Amino acid sequence: MKILITGGTGYIGSHTILMLLNEGYDVIVIDNFSNSSPKVIERIEFLSQKKVCFHEGDIRDERFLKSVFKEHVITTVIHFASLKSVSESISMPIEYYDNNISGTLTLLKVMNYFGVNNFIFSSSATVYGAPSRIPLDESCDTGDTTNPYGTSKYFLEQILIDTQRANPALNIMLLRYFNPVGAHSSGFIGEDPNGIPNNLFPYITQVAIGRLPRLSIFGDDYPTEDGTGVRDYIHVMDLASGHVAALNRQHVLTGLRCYNLGTGKGYSVKEIVETFQKITGKKIPYIVSARRPGDIAECWSSPELAQKELHWEAKRSLEDMVIDAWNWQNKNPNGYLE
Ligand code: NAD
Ligand code: UFG
Numbered sequence: 001m002k003i004l005i006t007g008g009t010g011y012i013g014s015h016t017i018l019m020l021l022n023e024g025y026d027v028i029v030i031d032n033f034s035n036s037s038p039k040v041i042e043r044i045e046f047l048s049q050k051k052v053c054f055h056e057g058d059i060r061d062e063r064f065l066k067s068v069f070k071e072h073v074i075t076t077v078i079h080f081a082s083l084k085s086v087s088e089s090i091s092m093p094i095e096y097y098d099n100n101i102s103g104t105l106t107l108l109k110v111m112n113y114f115g116v117n118n119f120i121f122s123s124s125a126t127v128y129g130a131p132s133r134i135p136l137d138e139s140c141d142t143g144d145t146t147n148p149y150g151t152s153k154y155f156l157e158q159i160l161i162d163t164q165r166a167n168p169a170l171n172i173m174l175l176r177y178f179n180p181v182g183a184h185s186s187g188f189i190g191e192d193p194n195g196i197p198n199n200l201f202p203y204i205t206q207v208a209i210g211r212l213p214r215l216s217i218f219g220d221d222y223p224t225e226d227g228t229g230v231r232d233y234i235h236v237m238d239l240a241s242g243h244v245a246a247l248n249r250q251h252v253l254t255g256l257r258c259y260n261l262g263t264g265k266g267y268s269v270k271e272i273v274e275t276f277q278k279i280t281g282k283k284i285p286y287i288v289s290a291r292r293p294g295d296i297a298e299c300w301s302s303p304e305l306a307q308k309e310l311h312w313e314a315k316r317s318l319e320d321m322v323i324d325a326w327n328w329q330n331k332n333p334n335g336y337l338e
Contacts, residue, residue, distance in 0.1 A: 002026045003247065004074045004116075006059050006107065007081030009036035011191045012122065012180055014044060016078065016240040018189065021048040023244060028072050030065075031081065032058040034099075035194060037336035043188045059103040065110040076118035076250065077111060078243060079104065082152075086126075086294065087198055089149035100152035101159070108163060117169050120246050123157055123176045125232070125262070125299060126150035135302040138176075138258045146294040157258075164256040171254045173246050178232035178262030178301050180239050182321040183328035190328030191236075192335030200272060201233070201321075205329035208282040215284055217269050219291035222298070228269035230298035232262040235316035235324070245312035253309055262301025263314040272318075279322045 003020060007013045008029035014036075020027050021044070029041075029052055041052050053072075057064035059081050068074075082100045083089065089096040104121075111119065128136050129144030145151045157174055164170045181201040183190030196212070197203045206212045220227035242261040267275075273284050307313045 001075045002028055002072045004028045004030065004068070004072070004077045006030050006077065006079045008054075009033065009038070009040040010080055012177070012236060012239055013080040014040045014189045015184055015236045016080075016243045017052070018044050018047055018184065019237070019240040019244055020247075021050050021052075025247075027053065028068065028074065029054045030057055030059070030068060032056065035083070037192065039336040040189060047184070047186060047188055059107050060099070062106050062110060065106060066113070069110055069114040069116070074114070074116050076120065076247060077107065077116060078120045078247070079107060080122050082122065084149060085198055086147045086149050089147050089152070093148040096148045096152055100149075101155060104156055104159070112167070117171055118250055119160070119170065119172045120243060120250070121156070121160060121172065121174050123174045123258075124150070124153045125176050125178045125260070125301065127154045127157060127176060128299070130296050131299050134298060135264060135300050136260065137302040138260060138305055161256055168255065171250050172256050173250060173253070174256075174258040175242065175246060176258065176260050177239060178234050178260070178299075180236045181233045182235040182237065182316070182324040184237060185324055185327070187324075187327040187331040190325070190332065190335075192332075200269060201325050204273065204276055204284055205325050207284050208276070208280060208326065209329050209333050211333070213285070215273065215286040216289040217273075217286050218289060218295060220270075220288045222291075224268055224298050226268050226270045229295055230266040230268045230300065232264065232266055232300035233272070233318065233321055234261060234263050234314050235321045238263075238314035238316050242306065242310065242312050245306075245310040249310050257309070259306040259310060260301040260303055261306060261314075262303050264301055264303045266298055266300035267318060275318055276322050276326070279319060280326045282326075
């Protein structure tokens with residue numbers, strides 16, 4: 001039983017691969033390094049004490065994919081590969097739709113050609129758009145997305161629903177991640193964004209390490225307790241264990257399934273900054289600036305369906321997320337660049 005992981009050297013993929021290797025799974029990894037470093041492989045090998053079977057290539061390249069599927073008997077695909085920057089997607093919609101949608105279509109065609117029927121897809125809470133109610137459960141409306149990245153995830157969910165309907169032998173899980181943060185507790189692998197981070201956690205850790213002068217809090221006039229945005233942050237190792245749970249349960253949870261992967265708790269930007277300062281002893285200077293276009297006031301998950309059906313729940317606290325995010329940044333001030 002071999003599991004193909006696309007986008008496996010990225011942030012979430014790398015943590016998931018490590019966990020799968022440690023649990024004894026046979027893993028094949030592909031990535032084109034468009035947003036990750038080859039060093040990730042060395043570090044996973046060091047941590048797992050196992051060799052990673054890696055193929056460099058692009059999921060839009062059908063010949064490349066066919067060569068990988070021909071070489072290995074693959075039973076399940078976990079599909080992380082995607083471009084993921086909200087702001088970049090607004091200025092580069094064609095690249096985003098091409099990479100995310102064409103790439104997934106090519107992958108599905110090749111899976112079909114080789115008769116591979118199990119698929120686990122990285123979706124996102126972003127598909128809910130502006131929440132109709134909170135906490136968000138899987139029956140909430142989707143589709144009111146505000147940027148091409150989010151729309152690509154929404155379209156892909158629809159494509160996967162149609163594909164499964166046409167071929168009931170397919171088992172597809174849509175995993176809607178909330179806000180992944182933190183790192184492996186070793187500090188050997190973590191999140192290494194290109195350029196100035198868009199997301200709150202890497203921005204804060206880069207301020208703390210001295211790479212950035214101050215944080216801008218995007219708005220303190222939201223209808224939330226302290227006026228700043230509220231999100232459901234989930235430790236990346238909990239997210240990784242969500243994929244292991246999905247893999248272990250897919251043989252009983254057949255057909256098309258959709259699960260939120262979140263903690264069910266929301267924290268505001270100010271709460272994150274305060275917790276970070278308290279735990280690390282590092283001062284995070286900040287200014288309050290205008291709201292970021294497309295941001296919503298608050299969003300957190302109902303993780304109940306995943307608890308019930310995947311037998312999974314997030315275990316790590318906000319303190320764990322902060323400790324591990326800071327440990328990674330502190331040990332790797334410039335990410336994977338030595
Ligand atoms: P990431 O950018 O760190 O990892 C994605 C990996 O895919 C990278 O290593 C990149 O090089 C690779 N890749 C991209 N296009 C490719 C292609 N055409 N062919 C081969 N490899 C390709 O992102 P991540 O944070 O690990 O996210 C993983 C998945 O989870 C993505 O699908 C993302 O959209 C989704 N997601 C992420 C978040 C988040 O906040 N990190 C939230 C919700 C959903
Ligand atoms: N924020 C700031 N300053 C910053 C960065 C963020 O105040 O420099 C605030 C945002 O306004 C928001 C909160 O911090 O209130 C979290 O913002 P992030 O950018 O970290 O995360 P988002 O919730 O905006 O989006 C993330 C991913 C999306 C994904 C979504 C749900 O970027 O791709 O989580 O999974 F879809």
